[in-house]
Amino acid sequence: MYWLQKSVAIFTGSVLLGVGVNLFLVPHRLMDGGMIGIGLLATYYMQMPPGLVMILVSLPVYAIVFFYDRRLFFHSFHGMLISAFFIDILSDIRGWNMWSTSISAVTGGVLIGMGIGVMLAYETNTGGTDLLAQFLARRYKLRVALLIFLIDGLIVLCSIQTIGKERMIFSMLTIVAVAATTHMFSGLGRPLPPYTIIGPLISRWDGEGEDDILEKINRKR
Numbered sequence: 001m002y003w004l005q006k007s008v009a010i011f012t013g014s015v016l017l018g019v020g021v022n023l024f025l026v027p028h029r030l031m032d033g034g035m036i037g038i039g040l041l042a043t044y045y046m047q048m049p050p051g052l053v054m055i056l057v058s059l060p061v062y063a064i065v066f067f068y069d070r071r072l073f074f075h076s077f078h079g080m081l082i083s084a085f086f087i088d089i090l091s092d093i094r095g096w097n098m099w100s101t102s103i104s105a106v107t108g109g110v111l112i113g114m115g116i117g118v119m120l121a122y123e124t125n126t127g128g129t130d131l132l133a134q135f136l137a138r139r140y141k142l143r144v145a146l147l148i149f150l151i152d153g154l155i156v157l158c159s160i161q162t163i164g165k166e167r168m169i170f171s172m173l174t175i176v177a178v179a180a181t182t183h184m185f186s187g188l189g190r191p192l193p194p195y196t197i198i199g200p201l202i203s204r205w206d207g208e209g210e211d212d213i214l215e216k217i218n219r220k221r
Helices: 002-028 034-046 050-068 070-089 091-096 101-121 129-140 144-158 160-185 199-204 210-220
Strands: none
Touching: 002 034, 002 070, 002 091, 002 101, 002 160, 034 050, 034 144, 034 160, 050 070, 050 129, 070 091, 070 101, 070 129, 101 144, 101 160, 129 144, 144 160
């Protein structure tokens, strides 16, 4: 059952990524961070498919993770391949954009964040810096969304010479939207903590089961 849910999450997340990148970012030459951002730079200036570039640049990171966290590697590698595939195969929708740069920056960021968040919720990702962020978060107990935001911001800042200041500002809006939405959706699939009705009584009779506590309550009545 879990693998079925994970497969649906990977498919859904990959489609959201493909739509966010091709329908909203590429028409306005906007940037995202991470490997998607590197792929977009390759598209803008070398006409290379961004998904293919993502795969090529992600391989060294996967090689490192393979030796230090095999479980993360095997849970993530197929997510990177499928998301890269959908980013490239959905390139035909780039001509459908009819929204302003500001709306496209935020909407594209939200869709990309939803895609990344859904995939992270089921222990997979788009590879590259997302994988690196998840690897560091697991080892040092940090927030994945915060790490992704910092890495993405650095990459967008480094692209100012190629996309210009105005597009860089809108691109920063994109990565803020990506980070916020990633944080919201990365918790999907995790069980909520149980709701405790008689919480204060648990500390009073520490170590006793719920039935024992209820029995003591009934005796007092």
